[in-house]
Every structure is written in structure tokens, then in C-alpha cells.
Amino acid sequence: MKKNWPILVVDDEDVMCESMAAWLREDGYRVDTAPNGQRAVELARATDYAICFVDLKMPGGMDGIETMMEIRRIRTEASVIIITAYATVDTAIQAMKEGAQEYIVKPCNPQEISMLVARILKLKKLQSENAILRKKLTRQYKHHDIITKNPRMEEILALTQEIASLRSTVLICGESGTGKELVARAVHFSGNRADKPFIVVSCAALTETLLESELFGYEKGAFTGANGQAKGKFELANCGTIFLDEIGDISPKLQADLLRVLQERRFYRVGGSQEVEVDVRVIAATNKNLLEEVQQGRFREDLYYRLNVIEIRLPALRERREDIPLLAEHFVQRISSELGKEIGGISAAALKLLIAYDWPGNVRELENVIERAIVTCRNGTLDEPEFSWLQRSAAPQNWEVPDVPLDELERRAIITALERKHGNVKEASVALGIDRSTLYDKLKRYEISH
């Protein structure tokens, strides 16, 4: 994992920079060098260096302390090691006071440097694991947790910041696995409702009656088994955000109820006669073309326009192929750390395969593919053999398509996937490259028991 911890060496002496960089590269680190503070700051803007070795005395321009302060202003997590040829107590105290992690006098013993680098990186690894675990617990993702260098995605991320503190309804459209929930979380956790609840409801996973009581709650005796009053998701999300996933799948009755909530911010619990008032921001998402659903008469036009105050259209992964290497490296780092498996990265040939593949299941599919590759990887680097099955699935040979309607073909594909995965809906949804809630919806539609 060493190449995931880039190191910067800053010194006005070329020989110092190059020899130190060469020594660290032998250890597997990615090392950049800078001949002055200004260049170091430029590089730090582009790369999140784990460690920066900075020479204290650099003639002209910024000295080591100034360079360190500027780097730490941009990269608060960067560990800066100040290097000097002449040790004085005053400069050491100043360097440490301004935030240097260490202060070392050159030349020093190779073992000292080697242990120092290992100690800092061990700490960083623990911090990074801690951050991942904390995020996993709270799932409080912000916009900078979405990994992209795609201009369209960057525009979307900028938009999430602009709309974060508004109460306007947001409609997020995109194929399954494009990260609709992640964007919804980014909107919520970047705005003034961040410390209030973010409640997720998967509309496709539940029947009409269940969804109604799930959304609006119920009173005692509202139906068989309703032994007490229960709050619905809208009440639980009060002052916060409710995320209605797969909104295109709700029944006409629920569409009418939802429209009323959006208009009046009030509703009745199932079986109740007292109105409940809430302050909830609604973010809805769909993988369907909602406008087409409106034209076909399957979705209420008035509800569509109520939901579609701010529309975010997420591109499919195949439309942002430049993000595939970034996302793949991110998943390798995160999943290998979760699984406790040392993986050095992905080979260039394997990356080529990943970039060429069309990813019908989008980012979620890529994540699953990386996890599978890490589990089966034996030599510490994810290489072509770990992904060769992608080529086979991307280009089926001699695939005979029976002469049946498209719906029937889909039904058969679902049944086959469920049989292969022994009835496990999660695994079947991964195999089919669709979201789990979409699969539940299709199971309902085709009346397939599982």
C-alpha cells in the first residue's frame, strides 16, 4: 500500500532531493521533489502528501517554516518533517510549535529515517481506518467523499453545495449504482440540517400498504397487528431530510398522499384523525425516466413538478471513464483495509480492462468487482487474471436469444440469477447489475417468489 502514501522532498539542493527521493523510491513510495517552497505548495495543492520532508534553510523566497505552514494550511493532515544541517534548540522549538511532526538533523542514520517514516505512516493508516469506520458507522458522506475528476460530476458536486441549505425538493435521476444516495447524503450533510436525521426509504422494496405505514406511521388498531402507535419515516425525519429512493415505483394512491405532504407539510398517520405537521426536506431518486412515466400516465404530473424543483442527473460510469482508475484505487485501499489484506494496487493491464468495460451496474458494480478481485488475489497486486471474467461477461459468445418478449427475457434472467445465487437477492442483484430495490420491484412485478 506504500504507493498510496505519497512523499514530498523539498530542498534547494538538487542532489539532496534526488538522492533522498531515490532512497525512498527503493522502499516503494511514490516520491515527488521540489526545489523551493513555492513549487512545494503548488505540488501540495494537487497531491495529498502523507509526509513532506522540508529543508529549513532555502535561500530566496519561502524558508522551511513558511513552506511547512503553507502546506499545512492546504493539507491539514500532512506530516511535515523539518530537515536542517545545523541543530539549534530555538529553531527546533519554533518548527515544532508551528506544527512540524519531527525535526531532524542531516545526515542521520538510515535506520532513524526508515523507522520515522514507518511510524508516521502506521499512525496515518490507523487514522485512515478510523475515519473509514467512523464514516461507516454514521454514513455521513460529504461532497468531498465523492471521488471524481469528471467535469460533469464536478458541476454536480458544486451544485450540491449551492443547494445544501435550501429546503427545495431535489430529484436525483440516474441508473442503478451511480451513487444517487451518496449525492443525497452529500446534500444533507453539507447543509444546515446536517445534525438532524437523514432517513432513507426504499420505495420499491415495500408493498403499497406497508410503504404507507412506513412513511406516515400508524395509530393503534389501524390494522391487524398495530398494537400501538408508531411514527412513520416523515415524522422521524422531522427537521432533517427524507430520501425517497425509487420514487418512480410508488402507487397512484401514495403519489396522491405524497403530493399532499409536499404541498402542505402535513399528513395523517394510518388510521389516525389528527394531522401531523413536519418540517422535512424531501430528496427523491429514480432510475426511471420520470417524464416518460408522466407521459404514459403512470406518474402524476403535479407530483413530478413538485419533486423536480432541483434536478440532478447523474452520469453512468461509462460516461465518466476517467474516474474508473480513481474509484478503483479508492476501493482497493478501502476494501483491502477492511478485509485486512495487503494489496499493492492494480496493474496497468488490469486498469485497461476496467476502463474498457461498460459497467451496467455502475460504481456499485465496480466496487463489488474490486472486492471479489481482492478476495481472490494471491500475489499482492490486482492483475488481469482477477478481472478476466469481465471480458467474458462483456462479450458473450454464441449467445442464443429466444424469440420471446423482452419482459419475458428479463423475467427468465432474474429467475436464473436467483437460482445461481441460491435465492440470495443481494448477490443476484449484483450479478444482474441492478440495485437490490430494483430487483425487489421486478420480483413483485413478475410475481417471482424467492
Added chain:
Amino acid sequence: MSALYLVAIGKVPEKAWEWIESAAAEWFPLPIRRLPPLSVPGDAYDPKRGQYQSVEMMKMLAQRAPGDATRVLGVTDVDLAIPMLSFLFGQAQLDGPIAVVSLFRLHQEFYGLPPDEGLLRERTVKEILHELGHTFGLTHCSESKCAMSLATHIELVDAKAEQYCSRCGHQLVQRFAALNGGV
């Protein structure tokens, strides 16, 4: 076919060349050739430290590399260092053509002990394999017995075996296959 060139920088005993050539021939399927010895470059000497800068040695080797050289390994008996570190057993360009190894701190005499030719041979072979391994893209190995493990003092050199671990060995084989005998 491109070759691995070996060259003395200053005085290197003939006996050492036997060890070096034999180890190189065992691990690297390339023609192995010796260049005439080079003088220690004056620019490399740091009078304040009484040591020689490895970067200057490597620059000189790069300038003197024959056209058909895939890798050039310099061997010297002077003490090597870089500005940041107090000493080096050797240095190489990762996945590059040049490497240099110093025998200076491999002698038992450096540590105030009686000479031990057997130990000197073992240490020389380990360091040669280590630096040449870097030139073929190998980074430090976490297996302490592997020739590619990082040795920051002589005890760690002695703890290594005179060979690569199976993983590093496998990577080398793959690398040679990719190079197809030349660069």
C-alpha cells in the same frame, strides 16, 4: 543482446569479482561483461564527512555506460553516503539502468573485528542482488530473509539469505520475460 556491465570504481580485489560475477550469472539471464576500472570521481568526495556521494558515482556510471548496456553496476571500496543519510551500503535507480555498491562497511574490520572472508563474500553477494533487484523494479521486501529486504545496519544484512524470496524471484522472472532479453 544487451548486457549487464560490471565496473570497479577505485580498487576492488579480484576475489570479489569472482563472487559478484558468479552471483550475477546465477540470477540474471544476461551476458555479463566487465568494463575497465574507473577512478573514484573527485567531485564525489565530501571532505567534511570523509565520504563519497553516491549520486556523483551514479552520474559517472551513466555517462560511461556502453550502448548495449541494459544495466551497469559499479562496485567500490570507498564509503558511500547521500546528504540526508550518514551512510549507504549501495544505491540504485528503481527500474533504471544504474546501481552502485560499496564494500567499505561490509568488511568486519570496519566494525573493529578480525577479517572474515566468508562473511565478506556473503555480504557482497546479498548487496549485489539487492541493488540489481532495484534496477529491475523490485522494491523492499517485507520478508527479512529476502535479499530485497531493507538493511539499515550490518546485522540486517547478515540476517538475509543470498537469494530472493519466491515472490521477488517470481517478479524478476516476469520482468525478464517482459524485457525479452533487452531494454
